[in-house]
Structures are given as C-alpha cells and as structure tokens.
Amino acid sequence: MAHTQLLNERSLQLLKTLVERYISDGQPVGSRVLSKGSELKLSPATIRNVMADLEDMGLVHSPHTSAGRIPTVSGYRMFVDTLLTYKPLESKDLSRLHEGLSAKEDNGDMIGTASRLLAELTQMAGIVTLPKREQVYLRHIEFLPLSNTRVLVIFVTNEQEVHNKIIRTDKKFSAAELQQSANFINSTYAGRSLQAVREAVLKELKEDQQRMNQGMVDAIKIAQLALEPNGKKEDYVLAGETNLMGFSELSNRDYLKKLFEAFSQKQSVLHLLDQCMKAEGVQIFIGEESGYQAFEQCSLVTSSYSVSDEVVGVLGVIGPTRMAYEKIIPFVDITAKLLGAALNPKTASPSS
C-alpha cells in the first residue's frame, strides 16, 4: 500500500457516511452514491481507491465483485467507537419514558415496564435483568404451611416487588409457628439486603444457637432455606421479540428460530448480559462479537443501571446489526438512568 497513511481523516469520513447510508438503506453502497452523498467532492474513481484500502483493512466488504460495499463487524465497531454523532432523543420518546418510569406510576412491575418501553420505542426487542440480590432489600416475609413439610414463602422486596417460592422444611410447622417465625424475621432483618440477611442468618446458625430459644432457631432455619439462592439465579424480562420478525435481514426462518430459542433458554443471554454488568455505561456487541451463534446477525446495545451508585442490573435493546446506533445508544443510556432512579428507594417513594 504505497498509497498513503491509511487511516487518514478522509477515509474515516467516507466510512462514516458509508455506514450511515447502509444503515438507512440496507443495500450495499457503491462509489457513485458515496460520491454524491458525502461532503467531500470526490469522483467515484477516487472513492473506489479509498474503498479498496478500507477493504484491505477489513472495515468494509463486498458481497460480490459488482456490488457496493457493506460494513464488516470491525467497520461497525470503528463507526460506533469513534465516528458516531449521537442524536438526541425525540421529545415524545423522552416523555413516554419519564411517564412510564416514574415511581408514582409504579404498577409493581417496573422491570417489565422498562422492557416494554425499550421495545416499543425502538421497535426492536427490549431486555432488562432483574436487579441483583445484593441491592434488593427485604421488606416483608411471610410463611404459609402447605401439605406435609412444604412451606410457601412470600417475600416483598424493595417497595413492592413480590416473590414467592416453595421450600421443604425438615419438620412440620403449624400456621402459628410459621407466623411467629415470620414475625421474628421481619422485626429483626427487614430493611437489609437479601444478601446481607442471608449472611447474617448463616452466621447465627453457626455460632450462638444455645443463646436462642427454640422458636428463634426454627425461624432462622426456615429463613435460611427461604433465602437460599434460587436455582434459576438471575433472570430477565424480555419484550417485543416479535418486532424482530419484521426485519428482512433476520428473515431466515431457521435463524430466527435459533434466536428465539436462545431467548427462551435464557442461559446464554444471561451470560452475555453478565459481561455487561462489569462495565459501567453503555456497551455494545455487534454481530459475532457476542460470541454466540444465535446472535451473530444481531447487535446488542446495553447499559448497566444503578441504584444508589451501585450497579444492580443491565438493560438493553436487541436488533439487527444494521440498526440506528446513533439514536439507540443515547436512548438505552437514558433509559438505564431513569430506571435506576425509579428503583432508588430514597428518591423513588417520598412519603409526601
């Protein structure tokens, strides 16, 4: 390449308009349109030279000799990392978000609402993980006897999220005994995080059982069972999957099926989202970058969300690789901030 210093301003500018053009039209873009579409006053021939360079660097790629170019994954990556100019949210979208994610409107399923909003406003699929246990506060717990040694545990966390599970105890408890246990747990531990309660309970169990009366020991034992981490671990709420069926680039029936199966198996998706937890702020997986076959034709724009300055979950949008990143990225960013604020027990529910 005796041509020039390869990554000059002009090539990047052209890459940018190429990606923009491809995102909006969905078709390989050739030297002619690029020549007209960019500010640079360059002839198609010059552009072709630049294109050849970009292709050598693996940033664009041609489906066949006589088609235009389309961005490769690296091309998209370069685009979102350094070339992108964000577009501000449309104000109607912003107000929909505020409206839906205000603490006042909480219908007991803030996570679901967030997911649905993401899907609705982007016309792609929305995804939100449940907040992690360390930041989920026990508000109230209740035990109900079922048949035999089975006990139904209901617990309310944060402001109003209700969870329930069934545990098996090693002896049979009466309703009254269970009520007592619940009272004890509530008065002792309410307000702490699930994680913290669990640790405290385990400690009690190890150390000073002799100091406690039988009722307390029972209560502690039941609580320990109740707070054992769920088999399922974390989980997420997905919305608007069907939007994905509208994209022609995901038309392949088999691929779509694979994708939807990945959604319902959850495992790989969770693993992917887990990686996003680590980084604060917006993160993007483009196509194969995710490392999962099911996502090789999709991009995932995520952001962690935080409550009281601690990251507790991840939310994002899933769509075709060819998506309007310049709008989606700020959108996901804002949504994450609003959800975090809405979940914050201090700011969220002022007992006005």
Add this chain to the structure above:
Amino acid sequence: MAHTQLLNERSLQLLKTLVERYISDGQPVGSRVLSKGSELKLSPATIRNVMADLEDMGLVHSPHTSAGRIPTVSGYRMFVDTLLTYKPLESKDLSRLHEGLSAKEDNGDMIGTASRLLAELTQMAGIVTLPKREQVYLRHIEFLPLSNTRVLVIFVTNEQEVHNKIIRTDKKFSAAELQQSANFINSTYAGRSLQAVREAVLKELKEDQQRMNQGMVDAIKIAQLALEPNGKKEDYVLAGETNLMGFSELSNRDYLKKLFEAFSQKQSVLHLLDQCMKAEGVQIFIGEESGYQAFEQCSLVTSSYSVSDEVVGVLGVIGPTRMAYEKIIPFVDITAKLLGAALNPKTASPSS
C-alpha cells in the same frame, strides 16, 4: 351428478386416507398414491372420479390442474368429526404428563407447567387459561402499606398460587391497622371462592355497617378494593410459540408476525378461548373457522378443564391446520383431565 349417492362409504374412506396422507406428507396427494395407499383396490382413474365428486362437495381442492388434492377446511372438519380414529397416547408422553401435573410436584405454577408440557410434547404451542375466579379459593390475604394511600395486596389462592396487586385506599393506614384487617378477612373468609368473598363483602358494605366496629368496616372496605376484578380480566399462559416457526406452512414472515402479535395482544385469543369454555370436552377450530385472521392458517384444539365438576378454564394446543389430529385430540383431552385433578383441592393435597 348422475353418478351415485354422493356421500357413500367409499368416498369417505378415500377422504380419510387422503387427509391422513396429506397430514403426514404435506403435499397434495394424487390419484396414484391414493390408489396404492388405501385398502380399496381401485384404479387411479376411479379414484379421480371420486375426487371430482369430493371436490364438487367442497371437501377437497386442487391448488392447480396438475397437482393432487388437499383437504379444504370442510374436508378437515368432516375428517375430525366423523372419520378420525384416535391414537392412544404414547406411554412416555403419558408418564411425562402424570409426572409434571401431579400435585406433589407442584412448584407453584401448575398452569405454566401444563402449558409447557403441552408445547413440549406436541412440538406446537401450548396455551392454558387461568382458572376463573368462581373456582379460585382464597387461602390467605396480606396487606402491606406503601407510600401514601397505596396498599400492596398479596393473596394466596387454592393451594399455593400467589397473586398481588396494588390498590389505593381513601385514607392512609398503618402497618398495624392493615395487619388487623388482614387477620379479620382471613379468619372470616378464608376457604371461600374469590367470587363468593367478593359478594359477601359487598353485601356487608351495603347492609349492616352499624353493627360493626371501625376496624371491621375498614377491613371490609379494603377487601372490597382488593377483590375488585382485575382490569385484565382473565389471562392465559402461552408456551412454545417458537415451535410454530418450524412449520414450513406458516413460513410467511408477515403471517407469523401477525400471529405472534395476536398472542401478545391476548384479546382475540381470549375471546376465542371463551367460546371453548361453554362446551365441555374437546373443541376444535380449523383454519378460518376461528373467525380471526391471525389464525386462518392455524388450528386450535382445546378442552375445558374442570375442578369439582365445574368448568374453570380452557387449555389447548395451537399448530398448523395440517396437524396430527388423531394424536393431538386425545392428548389435549387427557391433559385437561389431569390438570383439573391436580388443581382440585380435595384430591390434590392429601395431608398424608
């Protein structure tokens, strides 16, 4: 048609094998295969004559002149109504069902389990409506104060289904007051159906308020709010939708999208299922019979399920019109019976 009495035994026999053949192969079936595939020893020519008759009667139809015949909706209808020979369940399927729908294994989401089983074992989509309120028994209720006048209501029904909603009261209650109210409701009304409790509560409100102390009045008022029928009304649990993407006859992307949107809007689906409530036993909608565009390429095999001899809900399977009715129908039938039995509070949870 000077031919003969049109609906003779032989034509029906041929229609039957035609439908069977089409269901298994998915391709228009011609006179030759039909001649070989049926017990009748008839030449293709004769069969063609019969086919012409069946076509005149609207039972079969030819995509074009030189294709075989495929059943019309009426053809399918005739088939399932009078020609079908049921196939018994495979024993492994039966045992999976027993296993999953035994009361012992209840994981607190019997309805969901049933839906998933239907989907898994038929490889189509499973659907189960939630049992209607009249047959849902209040077991325990709990109130928790939220900010302001909002109260979180948690109630446990039947054995272990947990529901929750948020209500707004007309004055602010303390945790203790709410606890008292819940105690009152539990001791007075536990064990009755939601519907019955609601009626009783409304009656109390109208009639003898003066007989009660303030605490009781409050309790009754809160209970009334809590038991107000949900905006959503009934609901259903769908499983295995993605299985539907595997069927080539539903390949049309736009159609699939429409179908999935109908699923997530729920409304039309609910309306359709409602009709199935009325009839006891298995009911079938074939293609356009449902009257909904979204289902015009699908069939729906449903059965109502009953607890203590009263119909409380509907369950079924959704798949392409070309499905193995002879297996699906008995399958849905059995599943409905097992689910009903598992939900029955008398037989389900023997405190052995």
Add this chain to the structure above:
DNA sequence: AGTTAGCACTCATTACAACAGAGTGCTAAG
C-alpha cells in the same frame, strides 16, 4: 350399471441461455 385403460391437456418446476445493469479494478492521462 360401475370400473378401468388410454390419451390429450394443463400447469408448476427446472434448466439454460441471453441480456441488462451495477459496480468494480486497472490503466493512462490530467
């Protein structure tokens, strides 16, 4: 009478060739 063989006919599918259009890479001139 009902049944069957034979045959002409229709129509979807496939294959193949021809062709237009888009866009490239390269060369040579500006």
Add this chain to the structure above:
DNA sequence: CTTAGCACTCTGTTGTAATGAGTGCTAACT
C-alpha cells in the same frame, strides 16, 4: 493525487424449452 475511460465480473431478469406429475374425458371392459 485525482480522474476519466474501459474492460470485466457478477447478479438478476426474462424468455424458451423440456420435464413430469396429475388431471379430465372418452371409450372399452366387466
């Protein structure tokens, strides 16, 4: 370094022909 020009490549479309499955009808058969 940029650009015009040109040969080349590849896709997509169109038209034509051949194939094959299956029919409807007629006439012969039982």
